[in-house]
Amino acid sequence: xxxxxxxxxxxCSFLLFCFLALTSWTIVLKDSDLLEFFSGGSLNGVLDxxxxxxxxxxxxxxxxxxxxxxxxxxxxxxxxRTLLVSILAIGLAGFVALLTFASGSRNLAMEGxxxxxxxxxxxxxxxxxxxxxxxxSVPELIWAMLIVFTxxxxxxxGALALAIHNFGILGRLCSEVVExxxxxxxxxxxxxxxxxAQVVLYGVFPDVLPQxxxxxxxxxxxxxxxxxxxxxxxxxxxxxxLRLSMSWxxxxxxxxxxxxxxxxxxxxxxxxxxxxxxxA
Amino acid sequence: xxxxxxxxxxxxxxxxxxIIQNVSLSVDSGERVAILGASGAGKTTLLRLLAAQIKxxxxxxxxxxxxxxxxxxxxxxxxxxxxxxxxxxxxxELSVRNNVLAGNLGRWNIWRSILTLLSSIDSDISASALxxxxxxxxxxxxxSRLSGGEQQRVAVARLIVQDPLIIIADEPxxxxxxxxxxEIMSLLENITSPSNKTLIAALHSYDLTTQFFERVIGLKxxxxxxxxxxxxxxxxxxxxxxxxxxxx
Amino acid sequence: MNVVRKVITGRPGVVIILTTAFLxxxxxxxxxxxxxxxxxxxxxxxxxxxxSQPDFSQEFLIVAVQATWTTITFGTSAIFLALVIAxxxxxxxxxxxxxxxVVRITSVSVVxxxxxxxxxxxxxxxxxxxxxxxGFSPMSGVLALAIPYGAILARVFADFLNxxxxxxxxALQSSGASNIQTxxxxxxxxxxxxxxxxGFYRFECCLRSAAVLSFIGLQGIGYQIEVSxxxxxxxxVWVLIYFLIALIxxxxxxxxxxxxxxxx
Numbered sequence: 001x002x003x004x005x006x007x008x009x010x011x012c013s014f015l016l017f018c019f020l021a022l023t024s025w026t027i028v029l030k031d032s033d034l035l036e037f038f039s040g041g042s043l044n045g046v047l048d049x050x051x052x053x054x055x056x057x058x059x060x061x062x063x064x065x066x067x068x069x070x071x072x073x074x075x076x077x078x079x080x081r082t083l084l085v086s087i088l089a090i091g092l093a094g095f096v097a098l099l100t101f102a103s104g105s106r107n108l109a110m111e112g113x114x115x116x117x118x119x120x121x122x123x124x125x126x127x128x129x130x131x132x133x134x135x136x137s138v139p140e141l142i143w144a145m146l147i148v149f150t151x152x153x154x155x156x157x158g159a160l161a162l163a164i165h166n167f168g169i170l171g172r173l174c175s176e177v178v179e180x181x182x183x184x185x186x187x188x189x190x191x192x193x194x195x196x197a198q199v200v201l202y203g204v205f206p207d208v209l210p211q212x213x214x215x216x217x218x219x220x221x222x223x224x225x226x227x228x229x230x231x232x233x234x235x236x237x238x239x240x241x242l243r244l245s246m247s248w249x250x251x252x253x254x255x256x257x258x259x260x261x262x263x264x265x266x267x268x269x270x271x272x273x274x275x276x277x278x279x280a
Numbered sequence: 281x282x283x284x285x286x287x288x289x290x291x292x293x294x295x296x297x298x299i300i301q302n303v304s305l306s307v308d309s310g311e312r313v314a315i316l317g318a319s320g321a322g323k324t325t326l327l328r329l330l331a332a333q334i335k336x337x338x339x340x341x342x343x344x345x346x347x348x349x350x351x352x353x354x355x356x357x358x359x360x361x362x363x364x365x366x367x368x369x370x371x372x373e374l375s376v377r378n379n380v381l382a383g384n385l386g387r388w389n390i391w392r393s394i395l396t397l398l399s400s401i402d403s404d405i406s407a408s409a410l411x412x413x414x415x416x417x418x419x420x421x422x423x424s425r426l427s428g429g430e431q432q433r434v435a436v437a438r439l440i441v442q443d444p445l446i447i448i449a450d451e452p453x454x455x456x457x458x459x460x461x462x463e464i465m466s467l468l469e470n471i472t473s474p475s476n477k478t479l480i481a482a483l484h485s486y487d488l489t490t491q492f493f494e495r496v497i498g499l500k501x502x503x504x505x506x507x508x509x510x511x512x513x514x515x516x517x518x519x520x521x522x523x524x525x526x527x528x
Numbered sequence: 529m530n531v532v533r534k535v536i537t538g539r540p541g542v543v544i545i546l547t548t549a550f551l552x553x554x555x556x557x558x559x560x561x562x563x564x565x566x567x568x569x570x571x572x573x574x575x576x577x578x579x580s581q582p583d584f585s586q587e588f589l590i591v592a593v594q595a596t597w598t599t600i601t602f603g604t605s606a607i608f609l610a611l612v613i614a615x616x617x618x619x620x621x622x623x624x625x626x627x628x629x630v631v632r633i634t635s636v637s638v639v640x641x642x643x644x645x646x647x648x649x650x651x652x653x654x655x656x657x658x659x660x661x662x663g664f665s666p667m668s669g670v671l672a673l674a675i676p677y678g679a680i681l682a683r684v685f686a687d688f689l690n691x692x693x694x695x696x697x698x699a700l701q702s703s704g705a706s707n708i709q710t711x712x713x714x715x716x717x718x719x720x721x722x723x724x725x726x727g728f729y730r731f732e733c734c735l736r737s738a739a740v741l742s743f744i745g746l747q748g749i750g751y752q753i754e755v756s757x758x759x760x761x762x763x764x765v766w767v768l769i770y771f772l773i774a775l776i777x778x779x780x781x782x783x784x785x786x787x788x789x790x791x792x
Contacts, residue, residue: 009789010724013782021608024601032667046660084553091550137776138769141652141740142753146765149757150571156562213542225650229743246656258653265648279542331702358704369699373717382713386704393709435699442703 050251066256075238075260082237083264085155086224089162094216096167101174101208102200104128107186108178128171136168140226144233158234162226166219170212177211178204213279217272224268228261238264282344284309284446284478285330290339292325292502299325300336301502309344309445310476312469314489314510317499318522323482324450326499330480331361331448344445358386362444364435364468366454372424376415379423379434380406383441409437413467429460436467447472449481453488461485465492486518578762588764591752596771599748602666603738606673607731613678617643618685624711640686646679652743659744669741677734685723692718721790728783735779739772749775 066072102108109125135143144161151157181204189203231239238261245253285307292300299322307313317323328334329341332348341348343360351357362383363369370379381396384405388396396402403419410416413433418426423434432452439447449468453461469492472479483489489496489510496513498506498521506517536544565571619625621643623636649657655672662668689711697714705713742751749772756764 009786013786017604017608020600020604024603024605025608027601028605028666028670032665033663034667084556087549087553088557091546091553094546095550133777134769134773137736137773139736139740139750141743142750142769142772145754145757146575150564150569150575152561152563152565154561155557156559159557209543210539213539213546216546225648229650229652232743242653246660258649261653262645262648266644269644269648275542275545278537279539333698333702354701354706355704358702361702363699363702365695365699368693368695371696371700371714371717373720374713378713378717382700382705383703385700385706385709385713388709390706390708393712397712438703 046251066252066259071253071256072260075241075256078238078241078257079260079264081155082227082231082239082261083224083268085158085162085231085237086220086227086268088155088159089227090166090216090220090223092159092163093166093170093219094212096163097170097174098212100128101171101178101212102204104132104171105175105178107181107183108196108200108204129175132168132172132175134168135164136172138165140165140230141233144230148233148235153233153235155236158227158230158236158239161230161234162223166223170215170219173215174208174212177208181207210279214276217276217279221265221269221272224265282309283307283342284311284344285480286342286345287329287336288339290329290336290341292322292329292334293337299502300329302339303502303504304339305497305504305507307478307480309478311495312472312479312493313481314493314496315480315482315499316484316489316496316518316521317482317505321499322502323499325502327448327450327480327482330446331363332357333363355386358442358444360444361446361448362439362442364432364439364447364449364452366451367428367431367435370423370431370435370438372422374423375419376410376421376423376426376434377403377406377419380409380437380441383409383438383443386442405441406437409440410434412440412471413437429456429463432456432460432464433467436464436471440471444477446478446480449479451482451484454484461488462491468492486513486515489513574760575762575765578764578766581763582766582770583761583763584767588767592749592764592767592771595747595749595752595768596775599735599739599741599750599772600775602669602673602741602746602748603731603735606670606738607677607727607734609670609674610677610681610730610734611727613674614681614685617678617682618689619711621682621686622689622715624689624715625707627707640683643679643683647676647683649676651676651737652740655741655744664745666746669738669744669746672744673734673737673741677730677737681727681730684726685719688719688722688726689715725783725787725790728786732776732779732783736772736776 103121103124106125109121140162143164144158147157147161151160186199186203189199194202227237228239228242231237232243233239238257242254242257242261245251245257283306285305287306288304290300290303291298303326315323315326325334329336329348330343332341332343332351335349343351346360351360371382374382377400378397381402384396384402385393406419407416410419413436415430415433415437418430423431426434435452447468452468453464456464465488468479468481471477479493481493490513493510496506496508496510497504498517500521505521617639620635621639623632626632626635651673654675655669658668658672692715696718697710700710700714739748740750741748742754745751749768753765753768756762756768
């Protein structure tokens with residue numbers, strides 16, 4: 001009795017996690033030069049840069065980027081491109097997830113309710129689940145590296161990298177919704193003579209669609225944040241420009257771009273929240 | 281004899297509906313009062329007014345000569361009033377012991393309460409309270425593992441630790457079978473009569489009312505319909521109280 | 529007329545809006561650039577060849593295990609720090625500590641707004657900002673993950689703390705508990721399971737984010753993938769991807785096991 005109590009899953013997990021956290025922190029602290037960290041590394045360089053920008057403005061040489069209309073205009077245009085990438089990405093991911101989730105749910109695939117006949121349905125079920133796991137486990141950035149290696153950088157490349165990762169997440173979430181559904185509804189539809197396609201259409205789809213919509217909108221909020229980072233590699237939108245401004249030490253431009261980025265993210269959060277309320 | 285309660289012309293409104301209308305009554309300290317009435321008659325609201333959880337819209341409630349308007353919930357109030365409801369007022373994920381010791385929160389400062397949560401100090405307090413309600417063997421169980429009747433005993437044990445002057449019970453046995461209900465009512469009597477505590481309870485059962493209480497108040501549409509000694513209570517009174525159409 | 533309004537403002541409306549937005553973006557996107565690089569076809573060939581010949585040599589397995597361990601260290605220290613930050617901040621963001629209505633509303637809105645701002649910046653942008661300010665040390669990487677993850681956890685934990693059933697809390701207050709005591713004895717015990725399983729889900733995400741800290745030049749799986757790709761060693765890239773998948777799948781498995789045992 002006491003034995004099972006002490007060595008319960010939660011308790012063991014807690015111990016293992018604490019052990020990992022302590023070891024990790026020891027390593028991180030050992031590997032970081034804390035003295036340098038707290039003395040502010042290149043902080044002074046950044047400040048110097050701003051002093052320089054300020055001086056050149058005082059002497060009338062040039063305006064810092066955040067005072068020029070043109071740089072704001074360009075940043076807004078880039079934000080629009082970034083928004084485009086995010087919509088394309090989440091749309092592709094949602095669309096493909098929608099096509100596959102029925103064959104990727106255990107209960108539909110294994111009980112012969114999948115649109116595909118057995119035994120192919122079981123085979124495809126395992127393949128899809130493996131695909132969901134692989135695409136989900138590898139972060140967008142690594143997908144982006146692989147894609148850019150073979151394809152021209154741009155909107156489509158960036159969107160593809162984001163879409164692949166999110167397809168895995170959405171596909172798995174939707175399959176789980178189907179697996180957690182009330183199985184009796186599906187069986188009774190089946191016994192009333194519905195074909196497997198009809199079961200999916202009438203019994204499963206109406207339940208999954210609202211959930212899928214919410215998940216798509218939630219993921220969109222995540223995707224818009226990540227699009228910028230993928231843009232660093234896929235050379236697109238705000239991300240590309242951020243990288244350029246950074247490597248030229250134009251911190252005034254960086255501030256403009258970051259402001260647009262934050263505004264874009266907050267706007268997407270608001271729109272997504274509004275649409276989620278509408279779909280509820 | 282001191283007065284536990286005195287209320288004069290007390291009303292309570294929620295929006296346009298008058299839930300309690302011009303109720304005046306007084307309760308002696310140490311009295312055991314049952315409040316009967318159909319659901320929607322305003323029993324819970326009356327009890328919450330007595331427990332000073334809500335303040336009257338008109339009139340005043342005096343609790344041991346203190347106006348409840350001046351009593352804010354918290355440590356001071358908890359010395360006067362302890363509340364027990366029909367289940368669902370314990371923390372399911374906390375151990376039985378900590379649920380019982382929560383009765384002491386009004387007396388403890390923040391550090392003391394954290395210490396009790398993390399260590400096993402004060403176990404003697406919870407142990408003696410749990411012994412009185414017959415749950416000594418369940419001290420370290422998580423509350424959610426207990427049955428409904430056992431959980432209600434834990435709530436009584438918490439009241440023992442809290443040790444207030446007045447105990448307000450809102451249908452404390454509503455979801456229990458008759459045997460368990462009898463046990464809980466006996467426990468409540470046990471912790472109130474010997475120490476001359478006041479017990480005010482809303483009930484639905486004639487039998488429990490006559491067995492455990494000395495005074496009974498009938499509530500109908502927010503008004504006192506009768507207020508008498510239990511031995512005078514007849515089935516006719518009850519029928520009138522629970523009838524949908526007024527017979528008079 | 530009413531039917532039309534219902535269709536437009538309800539779920540069908542959302543579907544229409546999302547589909548339109550998607551189709552528009554498909555239309556605008558520069559598909560003419562969506563072509564393989566000049567070296568692209570041979571690139572695909574290289575990737576596939578690597579898939580068929582993964583590099584399971586002993587020397588490289590050691591490299592891969594080391595990279596995985598580095599990623600685990602970054603991810604774990606970050607999520608630990610995030611939890612340490614998130615729990616007290618979630619108390620503030622839930623507004624349950626204050627009795628006065630005005631103070632509560634102000635603290636809730638200020639803290640939540642701050643959390644939204646912190647959250648809106650992606651962890652790798654944080655990494656980059658911190659790296660510029662404090663240098664490219666592991667500490668910058670850990671902080672970069674811990675800051676946004678802490679903000680997300682704090683927001684969600686605050687929601688959990690707000691959503692616990694109210695009657696037990698009222699009972700605690702009636703036995704004299706102050707707000708902070710109600711939090712410790714009532715809200716926190718009632719919500720900790722949800723907090724734990726959400727925290728664990730975020731642990732998985734955090735490990736994935738830690739894998740790409742190569743973004744600011746830190747070691748780990750992502751860094752090794754970059755190195756192997758530059759050497760065109762796709763057999764090594766695949767092995768690293770397998771390690772990453774194995775890591776994520778096992779943490780996922782651990783989490784689901786934990787959730788199930790908590791639900792009992």
